Amino acid sequence: NAGVTQTPKFQVLKTGQSMTLQCAQDMNHNSMYWYRQDPGMGLRLIYYSASEGTTDKGEVPNGYNVSRLNKREFSLRLESAAPSQTSVYFCASTRSAYEQYFGPGTRLTVT
């Protein structure tokens, strides 16, 4: 059981470039989440998917899009990266909306 995996682990982008962060879980969880964590702060919810086929905005969705490709995979896309999107991005999944399981994170720097 790999749990929640994220790729890539690190990424450096130039302003205006695009990229997709990948997330997959092998626990047959219904719900998946994308968060960002800035230094000294907690996690802020970007988007979530309560179940396969649905996605909803979280607290800070601007500048991001998501795709729930199937039950296992939930991707996060930055269409035109900005320095303000420099952060650590975490994907999480859960069966019941409680006790979320987190991936190891993607450290993104936008210059």
Next chain:
Amino acid sequence: SQQGEEDPQALSIQEGENATMNCSYKTSINNLQWYRQNSGRGLVHLILIRSNEREKHSGRLRVTLDTSKKSSSLLITASRAADTASYFCATDDGGGFKTIFGAGTRLFVKA
């Protein structure tokens, strides 16, 4: 905006001492959770307490919840150097699928 706010922001104690962290939140909740984050890692779920519970134990962890004061505390007894981490409280938004994290308490346990 963040639902939960932890206090203190940082705590430094000696190994063997107890560590107490507090969390306050703003709106009605169904449950409150505590997570731990080791440096550079994803969050790990520690314990969940439901709104109709007042106290819960798990190993060296003791969590209390006072819904009238909209506050919770996490007590770690007989702390160890391995407990050094950031601790976050998280609440639901009353609706179900969203979990809202506080900014965290950084705990440093000196050997």
